Amino acid sequence: MRLKVEDEELLYTNALASPKDIDGFVMEGDGSVTFPTGRMRLESTRSPEEGQAANVVYWCPQTFPDDIAIRWRFWPIGQPGLAIMFFCGAGRNGQDVLDPSLQERNGIYDQYHHGDINAYHVSYFRKSYPSERRLQTANLRKSYGFHLVAQGADPIPHVVDCDPPYRMEVLKCGADIVFSIEDIPIFHFTDDAVSYGPVLGAGKIGFRQMAPLVAEYSDLEIYKVRRR
Numbered sequence: 001m002r003l004k005v006e007d008e009e010l011l012y013t014n015a016l017a018s019p020k021d022i023d024g025f026v027m028e029g030d031g032s033v034t035f036p037t038g039r040m041r042l043e044s045t046r047s048p049e050e051g052q053a054a055n056v057v058y059w060c061p062q063t064f065p066d067d068i069a070i071r072w073r074f075w076p077i078g079q080p081g082l083a084i085m086f087f088c089g090a091g092r093n094g095q096d097v098l099d100p101s102l103q104e105r106n107g108i109y110d111q112y113h114h115g116d117i118n119a120y121h122v123s124y125f126r127k128s129y130p131s132e133r134r135l136q137t138a139n140l141r142k143s144y145g146f147h148l149v150a151q152g153a154d155p156i157p158h159v160v161d162c163d164p165p166y167r168m169e170v171l172k173c174g175a176d177i178v179f180s181i182e183d184i185p186i187f188h189f190t191d192d193a194v195s196y197g198p199v200l201g202a203g204k205i206g207f208r209q210m211a212p213l214v215a216e217y218s219d220l221e222i223y224k225v226r227r228r
Helices: 048-054 130-134
Strands: 005-014 026-028 031-034 040-044 056-059 068-078 082-091 117-124 137-143 147-153 166-173 176-181 184-190 204-210 214-227
Touching (some): 068 082, 166 214
Antiparallel strands (some): 005 214, 056 204, 082 117, 082 204, 166 176
């Protein structure tokens, strides 16, 4: 059964169109943020040959409650690589995900799934390895841990065939998570709060990229939602 919600309140809106729009955002890893087309372009400044050390995470400074819709527009510019949206990001003991008491993070993936934070993370436009490019999927993982909890087909083609922007949405309502691209449901996961720990709630969102992906983002909106 499809999760049915309605927008209740606009909590946050950000065009991601100029440097003033990213005031307070926090980069982990060596990344560059520019606006050559009036959209936030994110890319690593390190060689992909450096592996995980070349990847980046870019956190929005706002903390959001549970029961939200996260919407943004995605413009892939150059591949290979992959993109991830972190959400419900928080310290494992309830700290802010950007609390300086937490272990330092610099984009290496292990730090995000086996460090001292919890989060859900949706990976999409997964085109880093030949196996990913052969059959393209979007994955949902839950951390702490590297738990693959849901998967669906990713309709975004290779860059050469892309016609962006692509409208992305993560809907998190209690134990339910729905990921959609262009209003096409990709997966629906219901967290049983047992298999991989308690359901995650309030926290931060963050954009992650695996080098050498170059991508742009715009029109970030966060809505408080309620079930119909």
